Amino acid sequence: MSIPKKEITSDKIKDSAKKLFTTKGYSATTIRDIAKESQVNIALINYYYRSKENLFRIIMEESFEQLFKQIIPILNNKDTTLEEKIESLVNNYLEFLLEFPELPLFVLNELKNNPKHLETKINLKKKVSKSSLINQIMAKNSEINPLHFVFNLLGMIVFPFIMKPVISSSKLLENEIFNQIINERKHLIPLWMNSIFNSKTEIDIFNQITKTK
Amino acid sequence: MSIPKKEITSDKIKDSAKKLFTTKGYSATTIRDIAKESQVNIALINYYYRSKENLFRIIMEESFEQLFKQIIPILNNKDTTLEEKIESLVNNYLEFLLEFPELPLFVLNELKNNPKHLETKINLKKKVSKSSLINQIMAKNSEINPLHFVFNLLGMIVFPFIMKPVISSSKLLENEIFNQIINERKHLIPLWMNSIFNSKTEIDIFNQITKTK
DNA sequence: CAAAATTTTAAACAAAAGTTTAAAAAAATT
DNA sequence: AATTTTTTTAAACTTTTGTTTAAAATTTTG
Numbered sequence: 001m002s003i004p005k006k007e008i009t010s011d012k013i014k015d016s017a018k019k020l021f022t023t024k025g026y027s028a029t030t031i032r033d034i035a036k037e038s039q040v041n042i043a044l045i046n047y048y049y050r051s052k053e054n055l056f057r058i059i060m061e062e063s064f065e066q067l068f069k070q071i072i073p074i075l076n077n078k079d080t081t082l083e084e085k086i087e088s089l090v091n092n093y094l095e096f097l098l099e100f101p102e103l104p105l106f107v108l109n110e111l112k113n114n115p116k117h118l119e120t121k122i123n124l125k126k127k128v129s130k131s132s133l134i135n136q137i138m139a140k141n142s143e144i145n146p147l148h149f150v151f152n153l154l155g156m157i158v159f160p161f162i163m164k165p166v167i168s169s170s171k172l173l174e175n176e177i178f179n180q181i182i183n184e185r186k187h188l189i190p191l192w193m194n195s196i197f198n199s200k201t202e203i204d205i206f207n208q209i210t211k212t213k
Numbered sequence: 214m215s216i217p218k219k220e221i222t223s224d225k226i227k228d229s230a231k232k233l234f235t236t237k238g239y240s241a242t243t244i245r246d247i248a249k250e251s252q253v254n255i256a257l258i259n260y261y262y263r264s265k266e267n268l269f270r271i272i273m274e275e276s277f278e279q280l281f282k283q284i285i286p287i288l289n290n291k292d293t294t295l296e297e298k299i300e301s302l303v304n305n306y307l308e309f310l311l312e313f314p315e316l317p318l319f320v321l322n323e324l325k326n327n328p329k330h331l332e333t334k335i336n337l338k339k340k341v342s343k344s345s346l347i348n349q350i351m352a353k354n355s356e357i358n359p360l361h362f363v364f365n366l367l368g369m370i371v372f373p374f375i376m377k378p379v380i381s382s383s384k385l386l387e388n389e390i391f392n393q394i395i396n397e398r399k400h401l402i403p404l405w406m407n408s409i410f411n412s413k414t415e416i417d418i419f420n421q422i423t424k425t426k
Numbered sequence: 427c428a429a430a431a432t433t434t435t436a437a438a439c440a441a442a443a444g445t446t447t448a449a450a451a452a453a454a455t456t
Numbered sequence: 457a458a459t460t461t462t463t464t465t466a467a468a469c470t471t472t473t474g475t476t477t478a479a480a481a482t483t484t485t486g
Contacts, residue, residue: 009463025326027240031444041465046445053444102325109322112315112378113237125380147380147394148401155372160364162375165325167338167360181360188361195412196405222433244474254435259475266474 010048012038017045018059022106026056026113060110066100067107068124075131082136083190086153090189093157094182101161108162140197152196156189223261225251230258231272235319239269239326273323279313280320281337288344295349296403299366303402306370307395317371318378353410365409369402 007015016038020029031052035042049055074080074088097104128134128150137146160182167178220228229251233242244265248255262268287293287301310317341347341363350359373395381387 023326025238025240025322027238028326030442032442042444043446043466044464047463051444105322105325108375108378109238109318112318113241144401145394145397148398151373151376151398152369152405154376155368156365159368159372159375162321162372163364163367165321181358184358185361185364188357191412192365192409195408199404199408243472245472255474256436256476257434260433264474 009038009040009044013040013045013048014055014059017055018063021056021059022063022102025106026110060107063103063107066096067103070096072124072127072131075128075133078132080132082133082140083194085133085136086193087190089153090157091186094186097158097161098179098182101164104158105162105165137197149193149196153189153193156185156192160185222253222257226253226258226261227268227272230268231275234269234272235276235313235315238319239323273320276316276320279309280316283309285337285340285344288341288346291345295346295353296407298346298349299406300403302366303370304399307399310371310374311392311395314374314377318375321375350410362406362409366402366406369398369405373398 013034017029017034020033020037024033031042031045034045034055045052045055049058071089071093074085074092077085080088134146134150137149141149160178164178167174226247230242230247233246233250237246244255244258247258247268258265258268262271284302284306287298287305290298293301347359347363350362354362373391377391381391
């Protein structure tokens, strides 16, 4: 029997708020919802976090951090091959998303709605575009804009979680199948990415012919 | 010089509401926002649409229709090959999304937040799973759950539009580049999908060997 | 052109939501 | 143990928001 450790009130509030914000969105979540969920007085939320917006900002920054920052070191690691990076990215990220499946849709959507978090965005974009991953992709395929492959890789990893609300109702069985499919993708996506890198366009073939001439 | 045709008030309201709902979400959009955007009196919105929720329902159904219903006939067409279906899907859908880039994130997000639109979802799932496309995919690759390829195809088409708020700020130049990349994907995605279909797993190779024995 | 129907407006209403206040309760300090 | 500090509570306050009302303006109809 585990001793129910007394959670700190401010954390209890933040956890409840995060749960509600990620599932219902910012505007649809009220202070009273958060108070009810965390079983504290309404005034305590303002006592600890000053305002709803400030509480949201803190949670948003945390979620953003969770969702993006962990992949940066993988992209920037100069000691790994492209194949190793992809495998690492697919495994770590899918494992992470299985734990927090609502995070992508939440962050991407709030990012669209709130034009505030711009600084973080610009930073992210710069870091990705100058990463070791991009260099390795360009070395492998110089004809095609590397952004295409980033879209493909991230899309194959993240998109099922964004589609999840469409395909799976609240049935537990379906959730089981979904998780199984995600686990299958852990080894399939690296395979597919490799096929994509090696698929030749008409232009590529043309260039090869003219070169050998 | 085009004569500015006088738009019907009820349509003016609906169009403004759609614009605001899709960019800001349901809860963040107020009746007063809609009134301001469409330059009508607040009371007119309730006069024509009874309530905010009813107006939203109408717009949501329209958006849902736009986003999903047009692809169903392509998936179900028994007179086209798998390759033709993919090409048609990629071309039509990317062209459509270039015109309404915020639609996917909006619909997918509201679908998650509002557990109301369930009927439409179940219908959609059934239609897709019994479609000609799924049969053709299974005929081509029986080892892998066809849902994988649906995720990949839709992901490659839709995901860039979901990532758009992250990568592109409001700069027009970046929007130009984005559109160019999407246009490139029109011929790249069918190519990639073909590569993905033909990429062999270890299990496939094993099965081939044991068969030829 | 007058009457009727429809559309539009300003104002008010009621409920919801974020925030503040001041006192009570609990915990920490001396 | 008494005092000070921190945490929690109930209640009220202020805005915001969806909705309604009743009158005015406009359009349609007979």
